[in-house]
Every structure is written in C-alpha cells, then in structure tokens.
Amino acid sequence: MLAAIGADSVEEFYADIPDSIRLHRPLNLPDPLRSEAELVRHMDRLLSRNKPAELSFLGAGCYQHHVPAVVEEIGNRSEFLTAYAGEPYEDHGRFQALWEYQSLMGELLELDVVNVPTYDGFQAAGTALRMAGRATGRRRVLVVGPVDPDKLSKIVDFVRPDHDVEVLDGTHDGWQAADLVVGADVAAVYIEAPNYHGVLDAALPSLAERAHAVGALFVVGCNPISLGVVASPASYGADIVCGDIQPLGIRMSFGGGNAGFIATRDEERLVREFPSRLFGVVPTVVEGEYGFGDVFYDRTSFALREEGKEWVGTAAALNGIMAGVYLALMGPRGMREIGETILALTAYAQERLAAVPGVSAPNAGLVSFADFVVRFTGSRTAAEINALLLERGIQGGKVLSDSDALFCVTEIHAREDVDRLAAVLEEIAK
Amino acid sequence: MSSSVSHGPVSPADARVAPKPGLRRFHQARWDEPLIFELTSPGERGVGVPVTSLPVPSLPAGLARVAAPGLPEMSQPHVLRHYMRLSQETLGVDLNVDVGQGTCTMKYSPKVNDSFVRDARIAELHPLQDEGSVQGVLEILYRLEGLLKEISGMDRVSLQPASGSSAIYANVSMIRAYHASRGDGELRDEIITTQFSHPTNAAAPKTAGYRVITLMPDADGYPDIEALRAAVGPRTAALLITNPEDTGIFNPRIEEFVRLVHEVGGLCCYDQANANGILGITRARDAGFDLCHFNLHKTFSTPHMCGGPAAGASAVTSALAPFLPRPTVEFDGSRYFFDDDRPESIGKIRPFYGVVPNLVRAYAWIMALGGPGLREVAETAVLNNNYLISKVLEIKGVSLPYAQGRRRVEQARYSWEKLNADTGVHSEEIGYRVADFGTHYWTSHHPYLVPEPMTLEPTESYSQADLDEYAAILAEVAREAYEEPEAVRGAPHNGPIHRMRDASLEDPGTWAVTWRAYRRKVG
Numbered sequence: 035m036l037a038a039i040g041a042d043s044v045e046e047f048y049a050d051i052p053d054s055i056r057l058h059r060p061l062n063l064p065d066p067l068r069s070e071a072e073l074v075r076h077m078d079r080l081l082s083r084n085k086p087a088e089l090s091f092l093g094a095g096c097y098q099h100h101v102p103a104v105v106e107e108i109g110n111r112s113e114f115l116t117a118y119a120g121e122p123y124e125d126h127g128r129f130q131a132l133w134e135y136q137s138l139m140g141e142l143l144e145l146d147v148v149n150v151p152t153y154d155g156f157q158a159a160g161t162a163l164r165m166a167g168r169a170t171g172r173r174r175v176l177v178v179g180p181v182d183p184d185k186l187s188k189i190v191d192f193v194r195p196d197h198d199v200e201v202l203d204g205t206h207d208g209w210q211a212a213d214l215v216v217g218a219d220v221a222a223v224y225i226e227a228p229n230y231h232g233v234l235d236a237a238l239p240s241l242a243e244r245a246h247a248v249g250a251l252f253v254v255g256c257n258p259i260s261l262g263v264v265a266s267p268a269s270y271g272a273d274i275v276c277g278d279i280q281p282l283g284i285r286m287s288f289g290g291g292n293a294g295f296i297a298t299r300d301e302e303r304l305v306r307e308f309p310s311r312l313f314g315v316v317p318t319v320v321e322g323e324y325g326f327g328d329v330f331y332d333r334t335s336f337a338l339r340e341e342g343k344e345w346v347g348t349a350a351a352l353n354g355i356m357a358g359v360y361l362a363l364m365g366p367r368g369m370r371e372i373g374e375t376i377l378a379l380t381a382y383a384q385e386r387l388a389a390v391p392g393v394s395a396p397n398a399g400l401v402s403f404a405d406f407v408v409r410f411t412g413s414r415t416a417a418e419i420n421a422l423l424l425e426r427g428i429q430g431g432k433v434l435s436d437s438d439a440l441f442c443v444t445e446i447h448a449r450e451d452v453d454r455l456a457a458v459l460e461e462i463a464k
Numbered sequence: 465m466s467s468s469v470s471h472g473p474v475s476p477a478d479a480r481v482a483p484k485p486g487l488r489r490f491h492q493a494r495w496d497e498p499l500i501f502e503l504t505s506p507g508e509r510g511v512g513v514p515v516t517s518l519p520v521p522s523l524p525a526g527l528a529r530v531a532a533p534g535l536p537e538m539s540q541p542h543v544l545r546h547y548m549r550l551s552q553e554t555l556g557v558d559l560n561v562d563v564g565q566g567t568c569t570m571k572y573s574p575k576v577n578d579s580f581v582r583d584a585r586i587a588e589l590h591p592l593q594d595e596g597s598v599q600g601v602l603e604i605l606y607r608l609e610g611l612l613k614e615i616s617g618m619d620r621v622s623l624q625p626a627s628g629s630s631a632i633y634a635n636v637s638m639i640r641a642y643h644a645s646r647g648d649g650e651l652r653d654e655i656i657t658t659q660f661s662h663p664t665n666a667a668a669p670k671t672a673g674y675r676v677i678t679l680m681p682d683a684d685g686y687p688d689i690e691a692l693r694a695a696v697g698p699r700t701a702a703l704l705i706t707n708p709e710d711t712g713i714f715n716p717r718i719e720e721f722v723r724l725v726h727e728v729g730g731l732c733c734y735d736q737a738n739a740n741g742i743l744g745i746t747r748a749r750d751a752g753f754d755l756c757h758f759n760l761h762k763t764f765s766t767p768h769m770c771g772g773p774a775a776g777a778s779a780v781t782s783a784l785a786p787f788l789p790r791p792t793v794e795f796d797g798s799r800y801f802f803d804d805d806r807p808e809s810i811g812k813i814r815p816f817y818g819v820v821p822n823l824v825r826a827y828a829w830i831m832a833l834g835g836p837g838l839r840e841v842a843e844t845a846v847l848n849n850n851y852l853i854s855k856v857l858e859i860k861g862v863s864l865p866y867a868q869g870r871r872r873v874e875q876a877r878y879s880w881e882k883l884n885a886d887t888g889v890h891s892e893e894i895g896y897r898v899a900d901f902g903t904h905y906w907t908s909h910h911p912y913l914v915p916e917p918m919t920l921e922p923t924e925s926y927s928q929a930d931l932d933e934y935a936a937i938l939a940e941v942a943r944e945a946y947e948e949p950e951a952v953r954g955a956p957h958n959g960p961i962h963r964m965r966d967a968s969l970e971d972p973g974t975w976a977v978t979w980r981a982y983r984r985k986v987g
Binding site for chain 2: 035036038039040041044046047048049050051052054055056057060061062063064065066067068070073074076077080081082083084085086087090092094095096098102104106107108110111112113114115116117118119120121122123124125126127128130131132133134136137138139140141142144145146147148150151153154155156157164184185187188190191192194195196227234235236238239261262263264265266269270278285286287288289290291292293300302305311312313314315316317318319320322323324325326327328329330331335336337338339340342344345346347348349350351352353355358359361362363364365366367368369370371372373374375377378379381382401420424429432445446448449
C-alpha cells in the first residue's frame, strides 16, 4: 500500500505534526490482552465483583421492569446495533423504526410531535424548559414540587444562561395550586407526574390553568409506563411533555439505560424550538411506499451551527427503537394492566409498611406510582436500616435524609416481596 | 420416476461458476413493510403482564386515563417479524465497507465486548446499589479514567457525558465555572472555534450563552491564524478546536494557537473526535491544551446504535479538575467509591454515572490493544486513508481541496465540483447511487464550504481489498455521471424504497412526525 501511495513509511503521513508535540515514547498502558480468551478472563474477574441485588426496592429515576425477550432480540440485531447516520435510502428500516417510535409515544402521550430520543430525562427536561423560554421570550422558570436534586442540578446548569430557576417547595407533596403565584414574566411552570417522591399531585390540572392564565407554558415530566392508566399530561393542559423512556424495556445497566423524550402539540412555534431530530413520513414515487426524512431540518445545528436550536449529535436512538418494540408488544391492554399493577402494589406497600412499628408512609393518603417515601421513626436512621436490610439480602430504597428513604415497587415485585420487606422491618425498625 | 427435462452430458466448463463481476450485484431487502399501526389486529397482544388482585386506588379528578392509548394490538411473532424486516432494511457497519461516513470513525466493534454488557452483572445493576456490591464496575470506571488520562496526557477524566456533544457542553460549562471562580466570568463572553469543527463546537457555546467566533480556513485549509490574532482578547473565554479537522488536515501551528489564547487568559479545549489517527502519536496535553474530550463510540469502538446511546469523556488538567461533573470515582487502596463532595463541580450533566455499557465496551477495547495496539490502530487508519486518497484521486471529476501536496491524517474531504460542472450531477445524488452497490456515502455537515463535498474516513477496520472495492464503486458512479447520468439521477434502484417526494417535510401544513399527525393532516 505504501508503494501505491508513493510513500516511504507511515511516518510520512505525520509530517505535519511538529516534533515538539510528539509523544516520544510508547503509551504507558497495561500489556494488551491479545487473545479473546484472556480478555474474557480479565473481564469476568471484574464482573464477578458486581452483585445484582436479589431483592431491591431502588427506583429514583432508574427502574427495574421486566424486559420482554423480543425487545432485546431486536435491540441486539447487528443491523440496528451498528448502523449510524445512514441516509433514508439505505437505512430505511432505521428511519421507519424511529418514526414508529415517535408515533407510538404520540399515542401514549396524546401529542402529535415526539422527537428522536435525546440523551436522557435530565436533558429532556432542560431542553423542554429552554424551548418554553424561546417560545415565550420570558426569563423565569418555576419548578414545582419535589424534583430529583441531581436532575435539578442539570436543569440549572443547562438553562442558567437564559433563565432563572425558582424552585417552589422542593419537599412538599400534594402541592396546592392556590399557594402558587405565577407571574406574567414566567416562561414555564415545570412539574412532574408522578413527582420525585412518586406522588401524582391532584393539583396538576389546576396548575395548568394557572400557568396558562398568564401565558406561561405548562411543562410536565412524566413516567411513560404509567400512561396506560394515568391521564396523559396533554389531556390536562401540558404544552410540553418530557421524561425518560428507560422504564419502557431498557435495562438499568448501572444507570446507562436512560434516554429522554420531548413531545408537543403540532404548532409551528413549538416545533421550531426542538433542537433534536424529528423524522417525518412522506410518499415515494411508487404508490404504496412510505419514505422517511428529517422534518424542518433547518432548526438544527447540523444545518445552521450556532444559529440552530441548542445542538444535535449522537444521542440515544436505539433506546427509542427498543421502547417502540416494547409498546407494540404491550398494546393498550398491557399498558393498562402494568399501570394498574404498579399503582395497586405501591398503595399496598405504603399501607403494609406503615403498619410496621417505627415505620410510616407520609404520603400514604395520596396516590403514588412506583416510588414512595418511607419514614423511619424509631431509633435507627434510614441509612442504618438500609445496612441491616442488606445483611438480610434486601436492597432498600434511596436514602433521602436521616429519617426518610425513597422506596420503589414495580410489576416485577410480588405482594410476597413487600411482605418479606415488612417482616424484616418489624425486626429492625423499632 | 425420471424428470421430464432431459439433461445432456455436462462438460467441466459448464459446471464452472464464472468469475465474480467487478462490482457486487447488491440488492437490499425490500419488504414493502406496512406501518406498525396498519398491522393491528384487535384482541391480539404480544406479551403478558403480572396482574394484581390487590385493589387499584382511584386517581384524583382529571388524572385517570379515559381513552386507551391507540397502540397497535399485535401478537408476539407479528411484532418480531415487523422489526426483523425493518432491521433487514438497515445497512449497519457489520454489513458494509462503511468508509463513507466521514467524521464518524466507523469501525468494527468486537462482538465479545457486547457480551460483557449483556451480562446481568452489568445489565441488572441499579446505579444506587450499595457500593460494596458494585466494586467491579467501579473498578472499570476508575481504570478507564486511568487509561484515558495516559492517552490524553490529562490529569482527570469524567466519564459522565452522554456523547461527544454532551462532553463538549460539559467542557464549556467547566470553562464558564473556571472563569467565574477567578472573577472574570462576566467579562469573558466569547468562544472561538473553526469552520471545520463539528457543529456542536459552535452550537454548545451559544447554548451556554457565549458569543461564537468562527475562524475560516486560510488558502491552505488551516484555520486562519491572522483571524485568530484579531479575535483573541480580554473577552476570550476559550478556543474550541478540532485537530485534525474534519478535512483530515492537521494544523501544524497548533501550539501557536494555544499560546495566543493562553496569552490573553483564555482556555484551550481540544475536540478529539478525530483522535483515531493520532493515538499514541500526539496528545492534547502535549499540545498545551487545558481540556479535551473523546467520543468513546468513535475512537474507542462502541457500536453506533442508529445514533446512540453513545458515550463521551471529558479530560482536564488539575486546574480544571475541581469543576468536573460530580461524582468522581476514587480508590483508597482497598475500595472504590464515588466522591460526591465536590463544591466547585458544575454538578450533574447526566443521570447517575454515564452510559455505563459503552464505558465497559471502551475499557475492554483498550485493554485488548494496549499502547502498541492503539498506535497500530492510528497508523493503519492513516495508511488506509492515504491509500484511499490515492485511489479516489484517479477518478475523473474529483479533487481534494486545500493543503496541496500535504498528507491527510485519518479522513479527507473531497469535492465533486468539477464533475458537477461537467455533468450537473450533485454529490447527494452520487450518494443515492452508491447505496445501490451496498455501501454508504455522506457529503459533509452544512454549510458546504467545500463545493459538492464527500467525506471519507476508512479507519483501521478495512482491508486493502475493501478500500479497492469502495473506490471502484465511486469510479463506476462517476463514470455513470458522465456517460449515463440518468442511472445516477434515478437512484436508488436497488434499495428498500424509491425516491421520496419529501418537500412536505418542510411544510407545517403537511409534515407528519407521528401517525396521529399523518391521519389528521393527510387522512
């Protein structure tokens, strides 16, 4: 090959790299694991130091759900796994699968515009708020009710060049809309359904009215797996809906499975503020054929660099395809059933645990979905309780404070799992 | 019973299969697959769900779903068949000589690395599990940071960014925090980048509130140093620069660029998206940079997954380390743990700790290669690129603008300007026709500074025969453009679908991002 090029050595190709910045030694890295067998042995040694929990009550933004085998069969298909930025004519299947993902989410969310997934629910919330700010031209953003502090950190870092974030009562559950004054300088009111503590706030519809009364946009973060049974935020007035699709058939992978969605009505003033790709369906020159391409590409930084909306790059497309497969497998009946099962089990868990001496469920009177707060009123802290649970093979919830922890149940838990947790707490939580 | 067709004696010559033609007779799967909503069959379902006998609580007023979502009702084999067909209508890297997606470093991702992340000991870990139960993954993160420190020369690395663009934004956030900590955050409101950097290098600083100054290339294709001299000043927060740029040209005066920016108190941030050709050759730190980022899904071989999930890494000097996203991963000699107590941190830029499956894959890839292996990757990629250049430049109508007589590093941006002037055929149309031969081709990001652009990046994954095949496809399409342009203009001929009528994608009255919108607008 060198001869064909007319070069003496590979060194010639590096002639433009000055000697002063050359690395005049080999990289100091571990000796290579040249054979696949050696690599597997090395990795197995590392992986053996990880222990998935036998029984876990962790949620808080990353959820254990059953992943149907067909979802992974499709997600592992080599064509989907290794494709990238192909054009519609050679990657037709990728375009169709992603357009169908948008469409399936659109049915769930009752909204006409859904993006190709962005990185995660944190990014989706940050971008949704910036979209609201651009659409309204206003500076203030109100964040209502409990929000994951890590998510809030991302939101603040992301929106602060253009927006001041005001957090309204980050610990209060069952927010009363009457308590909240929304001024005419507010771009967006952001709230979650369910919120960080798992509560579905009865004030959501009236909060939407309050935001709209002054021309602010109502932005709702939601857990999409609840929507077979919980009303879509659009139905009670949300203008922009965002969240994370990890619950829809994506494994937890130590937090690596998160992927974000953003959805709006099909209004040009909102559509033009999406930074991410939106695929659309079109006819081809052959009757009966569907084609797919980018909608309004000149929104994006791919087209306009800094004049585009935020930026677009490689995000989390395959998670979208997998979530689409999940929704197709579940259908309307599966989504209703899973929602009912989780709602019922969450209520049962709160009631059952609150009956344990030294334990209370402060939000037991409110409807919660998956996540719920448990308060330890005995002599031990939440962290100490967690340590004792671990000794008995149970991973407890996320510690929120000395007394409180955020527990979570999903359809993978049986009533007996909750009973086992309650029985252990009866021993240790006094 | 004997056949009704009579076969005479067969000569050995008749039994020999003729040699393969010069170009592959490719045809992609064409399933004429309906939309998934057209496959619904009321009453069917694909998977069962645990159903509870516990009472379901009533939802507050207005919060109960009234109408069931309009999802399709399908049996499991029908869902599987639909998506299998769509996968067959997708041209992944595993199926083709994917050198046509320049700037993206399309390479082979070893299959064994996928097996590690499908293992329950990664896939089934919750990120908030007790640290004692996840020492293996923490060790992988800690060790991967160490590997990337050596590869970049930097002092600390965050693996939290979700992608290269996410890492660029994290770096811009750290630049903002650094200047704010020194009291001149308000003053420094400009970030300088170059025209041939990834669009995110312009869009992310703008999103972060900076004024963006773009350096155009000089006559040789290098970022214009005189423009840089004119741009730097007390308002300069940072320079964001890719080297080699997306033209494949390495800027030999990079140290001078760094010096000019440092002299006015700005920071220098190296976009290492194109690092594949310089691994082990030169490092961000060696050129004086304060921050850099890697795209782990490009340089370090994690699959591209139809456009993500990707993974990024932000690497910084110790002066910037306090601002890294929290938490960091630390080791006390016996135990790995997260350090979340980082008061100057820019905070979280992604949930939890990053796209862990891709971090595991990247770690395994680097461990399999080691230092000499990484250098061999770079040298092979660069050799492949320069070989492909020599083949492509033999084709009528193509040229390689800028830096005449200089070598390229790991990719090249060509121009079909002459072919277009001679025949009227555009670069995009060449791409549609190239797909007919079973491979992929891309022009470049917009705006097209190089007329009728084509960007090829062969990486280390392709053999000489692969590159010859790709060049032969380009040569054939160029010949067609001159001799039978309708063959190019009518393409694709062998794809899953035919040419689209796509003007409606730009019209708010007709664009349809979902099936709901399509039914409402088009019927």
